[in-house]
Amino acid sequence: MKEKLAPVKQIETKAGMTVDALVHAMRESGVMGAGRLGRAADVLEQMIRDKECTKFFGLAGPMVPGGNKKIIIDFLERGWTDVFVTTGATLTHDLFEALGYSHLQGTACVSDEELNKKGIDRVYESYLPNEAYQGLEKFIDKNFAELAEQKTIKDFLWKLGEKTPSEKPSILRTCWNKKIPVFCPALADSGIGLMVWGQLGQGKKCETRAFDDLKEIMQIAWSAKRAGVLYVGGGVPKNYVQQAMQLAPKAAEYGVQITTDRPEPGGSSGAELREGISWGKLCPDAKFVDVICDATIALPILSAALKERLKQ
Amino acid sequence: MKEKLAPVKQIETKAGMTVDALVHAMRESGVMGAGRLGRAADVLEQMIRDKECTKFFGLAGPMVPGGNKKIIIDFLERGWTDVFVTTGATLTHDLFEALGYSHLQGTACVSDEELNKKGIDRVYESYLPNEAYQGLEKFIDKNFAELAEQKTIKDFLWKLGEKTPSEKPSILRTCWNKKIPVFCPALADSGIGLMVWGQLGQGKKCETRAFDDLKEIMQIAWSAKRAGVLYVGGGVPKNYVQQAMQLAPKAAEYGVQITTDRPEPGGSSGAELREGISWGKLCPDAKFVDVICDATIALPILSAALKERLKQ
Amino acid sequence: MKEKLAPVKQIETKAGMTVDALVHAMRESGVMGAGRLGRAADVLEQMIRDKECTKFFGLAGPMVPGGNKKIIIDFLERGWTDVFVTTGATLTHDLFEALGYSHLQGTACVSDEELNKKGIDRVYESYLPNEAYQGLEKFIDKNFAELAEQKTIKDFLWKLGEKTPSEKPSILRTCWNKKIPVFCPALADSGIGLMVWGQLGQGKKCETRAFDDLKEIMQIAWSAKRAGVLYVGGGVPKNYVQQAMQLAPKAAEYGVQITTDRPEPGGSSGAELREGISWGKLCPDAKFVDVICDATIALPILSAALKERLKQ
């Protein structure tokens, strides 16, 4: 066994080295966090280069308040994602920014009571002025008639993306522009959901069904020649892709997960990718890796490395 | 300051002491995990004794595969919960057991490929025979006509609870029996969802709407004299209650959270309860505590302590 | 495989149930945190009942400021520990309390600058009045002549235990009373160490050697018929026992670890016990379990369960 194993190659850094050069050095070290991050770049590169692979991206967590909105848009715009699944919070944060509001650089060592008095909502170290909800309310009110006609959440979100102002980069608008199916099973659980509730409270109706998106995501999974998955955070987005992999005839052949959740409590969010092999969600011979890291650190690194490798 | 602070009272244990006696000792120690668990029992006791308090219970994580199903049922049956929000996975696991399947005691140190060949799905250390999905399929198929008429997910779940066999203890059936509103915004993201998809694939329709439950949960939150929240795990269940607290005129006055997620990455699941004060989700003078612990350990302890205190 | 596996037995709680009754119920659930905690009680019970087993207890972390001092003393007094390895901080906190100071119930949501002005040292939620260092200084000054003659850290600590006032329960004094070898390789890294430095600064000498304790702990490990290990927290105490197991002819046959450190970064503190099998620190057929839990919660539970089982 000793003979066959590669030695841990000690990482060397240099002034002015590119991100990808560092990721390569991490990859050659081969172990622990750095080795896994390096392998993640390889898996994603192979997945993206595989033209017959349908690429699923499940994203949860405060990536927009955490400064990773453009990183995500890159994953959507550059052909790195065929199906996008996310949380209502992510889409709400994205819409806030598209409507002209900014998240602000704050701190977690603060009196939340003071913030409340100042109309600031805290997302750990990132702050949101509460007035953003008023802007969102107006926006949803103006567009509700068209939104409410949509039968699936995906169509609701594409319509939302169509209506989203184009001046600022936006995840929602990019999904619509690029015709990337965007799924969000728990959309009701978000600022957007709350604004829909406001409309319903005025006696309006919303035709959007709870289960009908399943037909579309399952159809995509079912017809994929090969599938690959990227999970940033856990929650519904990861699980929604995972269950599509479970039922589809072909399990995922590429897998990258970035999370800080622990596996031991047994929840889906922290579950190691290999657990998916038992379920038929992941191929036993898939190329896959779990990266245990704050995604606001890991995803920009992977993004820069991929752009360099793919000359984009 | 020194003068006013209580000393850390060193915990003493005794042979045959009751769980609540230990929880009291932890409470008097006052600090770290034990102190927080002790305070959690106090907060829950006060919340339950407060007859004018509407009690919201948001539950995520593998509590059924993890042996806590009856603990949860107790929280529902004994008047400790007025509104229940959970994941589709929890309800699916519950339904599996109600249909006669058992989760099995396994290990995480295992070949997932071997498990897959044996038809075993792994949830960390808990195993599920894959055949449970066939039982679920039959059950949903038999009841789909009535389920599909339901306009809200809550009504869908109550109907499901009504149909759930009563031989075995069941969360779903208890919610229906006790008429506890049960919300699950991402129900499509679950084994139950997959079975609905199977029905839709046969050309059937399902009337359940994506947003309409919001009217009911918001109405409850809006009309509450006082509100209290218990979060086990994060994800959608926590956030769905949190956003109800955010918009309701009165923020929560009691709060207990049990989680192993970290706050630093900034996600809702790991967010400290005090962050909710900035949003108006939690009162600045609320009684609240974050317990950083595997919920399969903490919840049974709290359950036993509460039963002793409440003489139930 | 399915046939052979026990079902996850759902935990039931009752008003007035004993801690051990709950631990048994957790044990029968068999999985996740509760199942592991239940198994830990079994392993410890078997280890303690095994009269030919030498029991090593490696303890790190703020268990004295966290209200677990008497719990630890129980492990020492009742024949549950033959060799104790700990940090200088634990012994310093123990000595502070023996000298009449108390840790105080504080909070982590506080201005550390304000605490500093008030002479309060913060250990997360537990506070220590800074004046305790003056008491410690006097105590070490008074006894330094005898302490400084000791050639090993263990003898230094036994001497310290001998001099420790007996009015209050004390780990150090218990070790001396019970003649339990107490090792602390990094004793210099502690408040006690700082007080020794104060004496050295006055030109005094201290004969205590850095490596000589190894002879004693290795001799104990070497001559053990069987060995068992309990690790609370990681750091030096765990590793110091682990390396004794590594070199001794017989690896540990019982193992319980309580930690919240993660395994993935690869450090010794978070390493799963099974990793020790590769090193020869743990027998392949050992009875062992990793409990991922705040030790201030898990240890009192195990203590109460053990007392009930052992009728102590």
Place this chain on the structure above:
Amino acid sequence: MKEKLAPVKQIETKAGMTVDALVHAMRESGVMGAGRLGRAADVLEQMIRDKECTKFFGLAGPMVPGGNKKIIIDFLERGWTDVFVTTGATLTHDLFEALGYSHLQGTACVSDEELNKKGIDRVYESYLPNEAYQGLEKFIDKNFAELAEQKTIKDFLWKLGEKTPSEKPSILRTCWNKKIPVFCPALADSGIGLMVWGQLGQGKKCETRAFDDLKEIMQIAWSAKRAGVLYVGGGVPKNYVQQAMQLAPKAAEYGVQITTDRPEPGGSSGAELREGISWGKLCPDAKFVDVICDATIALPILSAALKERLKQ
């Protein structure tokens, strides 16, 4: 408050961008993991540029088996570290490599019993051939006479560094070459310690004292015009520097910590740097940041960014 806060600037990546360019973008995002990593680069840059600052580097964790040995040597060789405190394990791993052994790229999904039979010691995903201990034994045996004369652990380690072969990069040898004081209070707790034990078992003596290093590190801390601290991992290295800061007249004015340990259990390893303000270990107006990240990822990034900034 809103007016004064900077917006979260969304990170942009580019093909071929340098590591430091990415770190700057992270810095400008300002929040969560990425923002903290960016700030860490700023704090370290300022600390290194401050010619009157004495720079303490406390390092724990498997950085050598994890491919970060050269990264650490850079911190020592380039004037970025004035005082180095580490674990015996780190120095043992370093010595193994200097003696010609390599750590190997393995996996944690493995039978540890099989590894044991093959003579492989596992450090999570990094493997060490057990034969390395024989090489270490010979090396210590050959040099023991000179080592055993050393009165302090630091002098022991400098002597060890002097004897370490110079063909391969080595932390120990670099400390000796550069005359960087290297402290390791728990050196007995390591492979090196075990080899010393082997010598003692042959009846040899070792003069090294347990407490005498304190004079040197305290003298350095005492005479520093300003102090800065970098902690990678926790354990003894962090705490040993922290206690020097506590007693020195001047607390640290720069602080960076990289860890994945949690603060809530209250241990020193996971304690937030700000806690040190209460103790007088850190100035209230210090520039400091906690980075919650696997150090094998974060440290190479910081290293590359610093080299670019400092044109080294």
